[in-house]
Amino acid sequence: MYNWDFMTVVIGYEAWWLKGLLVTLAYASGTVLGGLIIGVICGMGLLANRWWLTGPIHLYVEIFRCTPVLVQIVWFFFALPIIIGIDLPAWLAAGIGLTLYMGCFATEIFRGGIISIDKGQWQASRAIGMTYLEMMRHIILPQAFRRMIPPFVNQSVIQFKNTALLYVVAVPDMMYTGYLVVADTYRPLEVYSGVAVAYFILLYPLTQWGKRLEARRDQ
Amino acid sequence: MTNSAEDPGRPKLELTDIRKNYGAVEAVRGVSLAVESGQVVAIIGPSGCGKSTLLRCINHLEEPTAGKVRLGDQEIDYSHKKGLPRGRALARFRGRFGMVFQQFDLFAHKTVLENVTIGQTVVQRKPRQEAEKVAREFLDRVGLAGMESRLPRELSGGQQQRVAMARALALSPEVLLFDEVTSALDPELVGEVLEVMQTLAREGSTMIVVTHEMAFARDVADKVIFMDQGQIEIEGSAQEVMVAPTNPRLKSFLARFHGNGGQGSP
Ligand SMILES: Nc1ncnc2c1ncn2[C@@H]1O[C@H](COP(=O)(O)OP(=O)(O)OP(=O)(O)O)[C@@H](O)[C@H]1O
Numbered sequence: 134m135y136n137w138d139f140m141t142v143v144i145g146y147e148a149w150w151l152k153g154l155l156v157t158l159a160y161a162s163g164t165v166l167g168g169l170i171i172g173v174i175c176g177m178g179l180l181a182n183r184w185w186l187t188g189p190i191h192l193y194v195e196i197f198r199c200t201p202v203l204v205q206i207v208w209f210f211f212a213l214p215i216i217i218g219i220d221l222p223a224w225l226a227a228g229i230g231l232t233l234y235m236g237c238f239a240t241e242i243f244r245g246g247i248i249s250i251d252k253g254q255w256q257a258s259r260a261i262g263m264t265y266l267e268m269m270r271h272i273i274l275p276q277a278f279r280r281m282i283p284p285f286v287n288q289s290v291i292q293f294k295n296t297a298l299l300y301v302v303a304v305p306d307m308m309y310t311g312y313l314v315v316a317d318t319y320r321p322l323e324v325y326s327g328v329a330v331a332y333f334i335l336l337y338p339l340t341q342w343g344k345r346l347e348a349r350r351d352q
Numbered sequence: 353m354t355n356s357a358e359d360p361g362r363p364k365l366e367l368t369d370i371r372k373n374y375g376a377v378e379a380v381r382g383v384s385l386a387v388e389s390g391q392v393v394a395i396i397g398p399s400g401c402g403k404s405t406l407l408r409c410i411n412h413l414e415e416p417t418a419g420k421v422r423l424g425d426q427e428i429d430y431s432h433k434k435g436l437p438r439g440r441a442l443a444r445f446r447g448r449f450g451m452v453f454q455q456f457d458l459f460a461h462k463t464v465l466e467n468v469t470i471g472q473t474v475v476q477r478k479p480r481q482e483a484e485k486v487a488r489e490f491l492d493r494v495g496l497a498g499m500e501s502r503l504p505r506e507l508s509g510g511q512q513q514r515v516a517m518a519r520a521l522a523l524s525p526e527v528l529l530f531d532e533v534t535s536a537l538d539p540e541l542v543g544e545v546l547e548v549m550q551t552l553a554r555e556g557s558t559m560i561v562v563t564h565e566m567a568f569a570r571d572v573a574d575k576v577i578f579m580d581q582g583q584i585e586i587e588g589s590a591q592e593v594m595v596a597p598t599n600p601r602l603k604s605f606l607a608r609f610h611g612n613g614g615q616g617s618p
């Protein structure tokens with residue numbers, strides 16, 4: 134029977150773990166927020182129906198959707214600095230990669246939410262004399278946002294988990310901190326179990342919240 | 353946008369040679385029509401003949417490919433694409449019409465009262481209190497007093513359609529456009545909606561009504577138009593068009609409605 138010893142991997146490493154937690158939370162919230170902004174902008178761009186806008190946006194979305202996020206992070210860390218000739222710090226390169234990844238899904242969610250609004254809502258708004266902006270603000274967006282929230286929460290959960298991949302470029306998130314603590318204590322079982330539990334505790338409420346929103350939408 | 357005194361000699365609404373193409377499809381092929389103030393015009397015709405498209409061209413829900421639309425003293429000439437109104441000017445032109453659709457299209461996230469106030473507050477910039485007062489009056493007129501705080505999905509089809517009418521009427525439109533407003537309703541709910549329209553007609557509203565309710569067209573309309581293949585095939589009084597038709601296409605069209613077109617009022 135394995136002799137579990139959690140004390141060894143905690144005592145003396147509190148500051149590391151706290152930092153790891155904060156880094157993970159910062160990346161999760163930062164990239165989700167950044168992705169949301171990209172999503173709104175690119176989603177609007179797609180709706181504008183101008184080929185010179187929709188072309189590049191589709192290209193962006195498809196590239197990020199059809200390549201693994203791990204490859205993107207590594208690429209942004211190793212390849213991007215060479216291409217643009219600027220040495221990006223790991224935290225920034227990885228952050229850009231993850232944000233763009235979230236952005237491509239947020240774009241689809243935003244666009245999908247808007248075009249899911251029945252055509253009748255659009256024509257009725259226009260028929261009573263609303264301008265495009267009035268229609269968006271009072272009729273379309275309020276309904277579309279409600280529909281966007283559940284998929285956006287789901288994607289945020291995925292994004293949160295994706296931050297664990299940051300460890301490959303040595304950004305000291307929870308996962309990388311675990312790796313450091315293992316190197317120090319040789320107790321991978323306790324460390325990685327603890328890390329898994331920590332992710333679960335952070336994410337479980339989020340998924341439940343997402344489910345509640347989904348249920349509310351369906352009624 | 354000016355709304356000065358109207359020239360009594362001119363019809364209120366005038367369409368001149370309206371055309372609308374969707375790619376190679378010619379949905380409307382040169383329709384001219386004059387509608388006097390207070391007149392009720394019914395448009396009948398087989399499915400796909402361009403009735404909805406024509407109606408939507410009148411208030412620019414669709415941009416006509418060519419032709420002219422004049423409402424009161426404002427004319428839009430679609431052969432000069434450069435001079436077409438855009439943005440707010442276009443939206444406000446559209447707001448001078450009231451339109452009611454087959455599928456009601458009430459704002460799903462707004463209550464009945466909000467549906468009837470939002471155009472007044474957002475488009476006409478009326479204070480909320482005043483808008484709500486007007487909204488309540490019109491809801492009362494269509495027989496829906498007491499339903500103000502319901503959501504559209506909590507109403508029957510007939511009730512929803514009457515809310516849609518109140519929503520249009522609350523903006524004091526100059527011309528009302530109805531596109532098969534009873535076609536999506538259960539038969540027993542058709543009457544309550546037609547009744548409202550009849551009242552409007554009696555009170556002097558200017559209306560263009562696309563309908564499959566032949567009895568309504570015959571009894572209420574001052575002018576009946578039979579459209580076929582994107583054009584006005586026949587235009588005349590209800591008596592001329594519906595009671596003693598001579599045109600073979602119109603005859604065969606009306607024959608299909610014989611059950612409810614012959615007698616009885618809605
Ligand atoms: N957005 C569109 N794109 C392409 N074709 C269209 C479009 N809207 C209408 N059409 C075509 O234009 C023609 C006229 O359609 P419209 O809807 O005006 O007919 P309608 O007389 O209202 O028919 P119904 O009685 O079935 O409502 C049809 O052939 C239709 O297929």
Ligand SMILES: [Mg+2]
Pocket residue numbers: 403404405531532
């Ligand atoms: Mg139609």
